[in-house]
Amino acid sequence: xxxxxxxxxxxxxxxxxxxxxxxxxFGSRARCTNGERSDIDLALYVKDTKQYYNILDxxxxxxxxxxxxxxxxxGSAVSSDLLDEIRRDGVILYEKV
Numbered sequence: 001x002x003x004x005x006x007x008x009x010x011x012x013x014x015x016x017x018x019x020x021x022x023x024x025x026f027g028s029r030a031r032c033t034n035g036e037r038s039d040i041d042l043a044l045y046v047k048d049t050k051q052y053y054n055i056l057d058x059x060x061x062x063x064x065x066x067x068x069x070x071x072x073x074x075g076s077a078v079s080s081d082l083l084d085e086i087r088r089d090g091v092i093l094y095e096k097v
Contacts, residue, residue: 001025001091002032007040008093010062015094018055020044023094026086027069039067042093043086046072 003025015023027041028034046052052072059068071078071086 002029002034007064012094014058018051021096022092024086024090025093026090030089030091039069041069043071043073045074
């Protein structure tokens with residue numbers, strides 16, 4: 001996993017603030033094949049559309065120039081190929097205890 005510590009801490013705080021069950025990092029940063037400016041791919045289960053947009057706002061306000069790509073695993077538009085990638089390469093960054 002290749003993720004700067006301040007971003008990891010911010011995402012863990014986000015998990016608590018939004019009462020998320022899990023935040024999963026996937027894609028090139030999970031596989032450590034990312035470039036310096038690669039985006040941060042996250043998968044999570046959100047309660048509703050309002051929460052999803054609040055999470056997008058939260059990540060936009062984080063102190064980083066990196067972009068976030070957030071996938072709602074409750075959404076019907078998630079392809080089976082993407083789910084397979086998340087299962088195969090995903091790294092759990094936050095998990096509610």
